[in-house]
Amino acid sequence: MKTTIVWFKTDLRVHDNSVLHAAINSGGHVVPVYCIDDAHFGTTPYGFNKTGAFRARFLLEALADLDASLRRLGSGLVVVRGKPAAEIANIAREYGATSAVTAEEVAPEELATLNEIREKLAKQGCSLSVIANSSLYDTSDLPFAVNAVPDIFTAYRQKTEAQAKVQPVVGVPGHINSPQLPDMFLPTLADLGLSEPTSDARAAINFQGGETAALARLQHYLWGTKSVLTYKETRNGLVGADYSTKFSAWLSMGCLSARYVYSELKKFEQEYGANDSTYWVVFELMWRDYFRLMMMKYGNRFFLKGGIRGKGAAGTKQNKALLQRWIDGQTGQEFVDANMRELKATGFMSNRGRQNVASYLCHDLKLDWRYGAAYFEQQLTDYDVCSNWCNWAYVAGVGNDPRPNRYFNIQKQSEQYDGDRRYRDLWRIATLVPG
Ligand SMILES: Cc1cc2nc3c(=O)[nH]c(=O)nc-3n(C[C@H](O)[C@H](O)[C@H](O)COP(=O)(O)OP(=O)(O)OC[C@H]3O[C@@H](n4cnc5c(N)ncnc54)[C@H](O)[C@@H]3O)c2cc1C
Incomplete structure (x- = not known):
């Protein structure tokens, strides 16, 4: 056979x-x-x-x-x-x-x-x-060839939304015809040369690997708490499980399909109505697709200091001690430190946090952005090669950002997004003392 x-x-x-x-x-x-x-x-x-x-x-x-x-x-x-x-x-x-x-x-x-x-x-x-x-839209359904995908997201999104369709999902198979297969072998973390990661009660969410947990999270965010109805207003949050979808780790490992998220959103909208928030989840999934396309278009250039623009990046220094202070959340800039401590202790950081700590590394510390990207690669549960390296290049000013010299004023950002200091206070100390 x-x-x-x-x-x-x-x-x-x-x-x-x-x-x-x-x-x-x-x-x-x-x-x-x-x-x-x-x-x-x-x-x-x-x-x-x-x-x-x-x-x-x-x-x-x-x-x-x-x-x-x-x-x-x-x-x-x-x-x-x-x-x-x-x-x-x-x-x-x-x-x-x-x-x-x-x-x-x-x-x-x-x-x-x-x-x-x-x-x-x-x-x-x-x-x-x-x-x-992996993606929401099949590349073959897009209104452009890969090498002609616009370098500006808005141009890509508008044309794609107008001219392409998300394909229907493929159902779960009823049966798979396989020969007798042996019991699965799984190494331990120690076999892989790693120790059990730390656990911290302040973690925004417990990322349990696998499709079962992914589908439960989707169910929770849509049909359970219906948090999706306010996503656009809460997505820049910093504390808690439901300010954003937290789908990222499951999407990155493919425990959750972007197309399936889309199809569930459409069902949800039929029952509870569409609004800016339900749309905005799709908008973010389009960013995910977009960076995949940019990686197809530019390949290796995303890993060079000069990125796809081939120009000098904002930060070029190598300073191990400074880099280590950034990693440990010991820079003295409270908002950056809180985010870096969260990442180190939990493997996750919000999108608002990622933009700020990346900007701080590139534009304030003036370090080589690729060290930041590589630390994220190690540390993030939701690491995805395209989303990580293309976002980093974007913040460093050598990627797809059409605005030259985008800079996050960290003080202003922390006042805007953490005015009550709840987040900075939560991560004031690096590790919780047990008991
Ligand atoms: C420097 C930097 C590095 C990043 N590295 C990664 C990474 O390795 N893996 C990763 O999945 N995301 C990465 N992101 C994007 C984004 O920060 C995370 O996807 C998001 O914070 C995950 O939380 P969420 O699932 O609750 O997101 P939500 O806000 O709920 O968004 C829904 C989904 O849309 C997608 N998405 C949202 N924002 C982006 C974005 N800017 N770029 C690409 N996709 C997006 C993700 O799949 C996400 O799960 C990075 C962003 C920055 C600024």
């Missing part, structure tokens, strides 16, 4: 999963595989872990949850660890697969891995198909 490998990456879900759907539709056996890439657990050129403990724990939880969902459908998840090209090829050989399917990639490292695997599989008579499985 024909066998198809489903190579899962940042699409760890069974709902609205076009890759899984394509494999099932191709007939024959399906073997779902995830490779824990050793390269993701090394050190980056900036001296940080590529994956920190918060995201690693989230990943392991997401894999366990995906395995459970797949087993309920008659299948399971084969987890391997090593270099994906070798490991995926081994699994294909072991199960006699003649085809494999996986999600489209857009960033340089991920594309290189994909191409390496494609070549390796081809040599053993296994074809690899690639399917879009």
